[in-house]
Amino acid sequence: MRRDCTGARTHRHDARARHLRGNPRGCVYTEPLWGIPYNLYAPYISVYMLALGLSDQQIGLIVSITMTIQIGMMLVSGAVTDKLGRRRNADHQRMDR
Numbered sequence: 001m002r003r004d005c006t007g008a009r010t011h012r013h014d015a016r017a018r019h020l021r022g023n024p025r026g027c028v029y030t031e032p033l034w035g036i037p038y039n040l041y042a043p044y045i046s047v048y049m050l051a052l053g054l055s056d057q058q059i060g061l062i063v064s065i066t067m068t069i070q071i072g073m074m075l076v077s078g079a080v081t082d083k084l085g086r087r088r089n090a091d092h093q094r095m096d097r
Contacts, residue, residue, distance in 0.1 A: 049059045 046059050046063070049062070054062075
């Protein structure tokens with residue numbers, strides 16, 4: 001246990017979370033914006049596809065393709081961000097709008 005500036009006891013990981021900067025801080029703050037809605041509808045996607053008349057193999061193929069594209073885009077976006085830098089990459093995204 002540690003004590004913060006007010007004298008209250010805090011856990012070590014609580015103190016570290018408040019001092020995040022840059023990308024880690026952005027990830028912590030924006031993850032609930034996509035993570036919570038995704039986890040609410042994701043279990044029902046396959047049921048919906050079954051109701052549309054897709055077979056189990058077709059559903060598996062669609063889900064596999066989606067996951068492969070997500071992984072590929074993560075790798076590409078990570079490489080682009082590493083090459084351009086976080087601030088420069090964010091500036092390019094703002095100019096595209």
